[in-house]
Amino acid sequence: QVRVVESGGGLVQPGGSLRLSCAASGSLNAIYGMRWYHQAPGHERELVATITTDGVPNYVDSVKDRFIISRDSGKNTAYLQMNSLKPEDTGVYLCKILTYWGQGTQVTVSS
Numbered sequence: 262q263v264r265v266v267e268s269g270g271g272l273v274q275p276g277g278s279l280r281l282s283c284a285a286s287g288s289l290n291a292i293y294g295m296r297w298y299h300q301a302p303g304h305e306r307e308l309v310a311t312i313t314t315d316g317v318p319n320y321v322d323s324v325k326d327r328f329i330i331s332r333d334s335g336k337n338t339a340y341l342q343m344n345s346l347k348p349e350d351t352g353v354y355l356c357k358i359l360t361y362w363g364q365g366t367q368v369t370v371s372s
Contacts, residue, residue, distance in 0.1 A: 270367045275372055280342050281343065281354055283338060283356030285337040294313045295356060298357060300355065304352070329342040351371070
């Protein structure tokens, strides 16, 4: 059994910042790559950023230069620093490790 828990969402004004956290625990016997997804209201879930076991990040074009993914070395925890937030960043942010998903954390960008 693997448990994935996200936290850190909230309401923020356009141009503001939030830092999301993801912690995976349970029957994980190794360190794995981790991914953040964004699901906007009425839209499909979309990949936002990934990070390898060695900490190498990758981003979709829409968040490059605004979001930073990171992780704790040797742990299945990951973070998403979200800067210069826009209203279109609103939605649920979900973390994934292997085939396991968290419940997500809500981010609302609004004035």
